[in-house]
Amino acid sequence: MNDLRPVPGGAPDEGAPPGPDLPALLQRSARGDESAFAQVYDAVSAKAYGMALRVVRDPAQAEEVVQESFLEVWRMAARYDAVRGSASAWILTIVHRRAVDRVRSAESATRREVAYHDRNQPVSHDETAEAATASLEARRVRSALASLTPVQREAVELSYLRGYTHTEIARMLDLPVGTAKTRIRDGLIRLRDTMGVGSVR
Amino acid sequence: MTTDPMRTDIHALSGAYAVDALDDGERAEFERHLAGCPSCQAEVDDLREAAATMADVNAVKPPADLRSRVLADIRTVRPLPPVVERGTTHSSRVRRPWVTLAAAAAAVIVLAGAGGVVWHPWTSSTSQVSAVAQVQHAPDARQFTTHGPDGSTVTVYRSVSLDKAVVVARDLAAAPDGKVYQLWLQDPAGTMRPAGFLSAGASTSATLSGAAATAKGAGITVEPVGGSPAPTSNPVALVAFTP
Numbered sequence: 001m002n003d004l005r006p007v008p009g010g011a012p013d014e015g016a017p018p019g020p021d022l023p024a025l026l027q028r029s030a031r032g033d034e035s036a037f038a039q040v041y042d043a044v045s046a047k048a049y050g051m052a053l054r055v056v057r058d059p060a061q062a063e064e065v066v067q068e069s070f071l072e073v074w075r076m077a078a079r080y081d082a083v084r085g086s087a088s089a090w091i092l093t094i095v096h097r098r099a100v101d102r103v104r105s106a107e108s109a110t111r112r113e114v115a116y117h118d119r120n121q122p123v124s125h126d127e128t129a130e131a132a133t134a135s136l137e138a139r140r141v142r143s144a145l146a147s148l149t150p151v152q153r154e155a156v157e158l159s160y161l162r163g164y165t166h167t168e169i170a171r172m173l174d175l176p177v178g179t180a181k182t183r184i185r186d187g188l189i190r191l192r193d194t195m196g197v198g199s200v201r
Numbered sequence: 202m203t204t205d206p207m208r209t210d211i212h213a214l215s216g217a218y219a220v221d222a223l224d225d226g227e228r229a230e231f232e233r234h235l236a237g238c239p240s241c242q243a244e245v246d247d248l249r250e251a252a253a254t255m256a257d258v259n260a261v262k263p264p265a266d267l268r269s270r271v272l273a274d275i276r277t278v279r280p281l282p283p284v285v286e287r288g289t290t291h292s293s294r295v296r297r298p299w300v301t302l303a304a305a306a307a308a309v310i311v312l313a314g315a316g317g318v319v320w321h322p323w324t325s326s327t328s329q330v331s332a333v334a335q336v337q338h339a340p341d342a343r344q345f346t347t348h349g350p351d352g353s354t355v356t357v358y359r360s361v362s363l364d365k366a367v368v369v370a371r372d373l374a375a376a377p378d379g380k381v382y383q384l385w386l387q388d389p390a391g392t393m394r395p396a397g398f399l400s401a402g403a404s405t406s407a408t409l410s411g412a413a414a415t416a417k418g419a420g421i422t423v424e425p426v427g428g429s430p431a432p433t434s435n436p437v438a439l440v441a442f443t444p
Binding site for chain 1: 213214215216217219220221222223224227246247248249250251252253254255256257258259260261262263264267268270271272274275276278279280281282283284334352372374403404
């Protein structure tokens with residue numbers, strides 16, 4: 001399910017187990033090619049759903065987030081700009097924004113009526129882990145995440161995987177305002193450098 | 202306006218922005234900054250790339266019927282055309298009085314009045330949920346919608362009792378380099394007053410600052426970063442507040 005992507009810097013090789021050429025598939029999608037879009041969905045949906053599930057936690061809502069997001073991907077396919085990054089990151093950015101907006105609007109509605117309490121239910125991490133173990137890419141990410149300092153990793157995960165704002169994170173961790181955003185940025189920079197992702201501009 | 206005292210501070214928000222860890226106000230502010238800061242834009246792109254790798258270790262196969270729902274959805278929707286560069290024409294365009302646009306505005310209102318707006322389920326999440334919801338749910342809220350030639354949809358909600366107006370935009374293409382979308386409220390004398398800014402994107406929103414209750418209409422123009430005291434280009438969206 002988690003197709004291996006070409007190692008950054010290496011040219012996609014016809015003989016190697018290829019990841020689908022997402023930029024080309026998006027281009028075809030923009031012209032209305034539904035089968036190309038189905039391939040895009042197949043390549044990215046597990047990452048999208050798993051991430052949405054981590055943020056919103058409720059499987060039904062995660063499905064809605066993914067469904068809405070992929071419709072947006074379909075509509076916006078012509079606007080994907082390969083110069084700015086990978087197609088999967090572009091798609092996951094759309095999904096993440098929707099997941100975060102969803103979890104925040106749900107919470108702001110709830111907070112008005114009931115005192116805030118931790119209503120987070122545990123996500124089945126076994127299922128998550130099982131789905132990802134097979135992926136070599138996942139192993140690289142795990143070791144890259146391990147290279148972050150514990151406080152960087154905590155800040156990055158609370159923001160990306162739990163959908164908290166940097167101000168909320170600062171409050172949760174008893175940090176001065178401004179510290180959490182620095183940790184998020186430092187952590188992401190280290191993740192970027194360790195993974196060797198990002199553009200060469 | 203290039204000497205923004207907040208600039209260095211704003212730059213440090215790139216990481217939090219890349220993982221959607223800014224609140225609505227900060228997000229809007231940073232997006233205004235991004236429009237004129239290529240180095241921040243490049244950093245945000247990189248950090249998003251890095252963040253997206255975390256999805257690799259959290260992948261979960263979605264239920265099979267989600268695929269059929271997604272593929273059924275797209276059959277009903279046409280992909281948007283590529284963004285056409287608007288900057289080249291705007292810079293050379295002659296300033297035109299807003300009066301000449303009254304007819305266009307009237308036509309827009311007829312459209313909005315006739316059928317209202319079909320509010321698709323996938324438009325439900327916006328970046329300023331609370332402010333938007335507050336105005337949308339006001340008993341006297343009215344909505345005014347206009348569609349841009351590039352496929353964008355702009356809806357202005359106004360509540361006279363709250364003295365508030367908000368704008369919700371769908372699929373608003375990025376403004377040309379060095380430009381931003383500036384919001385305007387038209388005062389009772391007909392003068393367009395600056396009312397803040399709107400970020401580009403698939404789903405964005407903003408509160409129009411100013412005297413919303415007495416305003417006659419609202420508009421959006423493309424202006425240089427930092428904004429203009431008066432509109433210098435034709436509106437990309439314009440609505441008249443009919444009673």
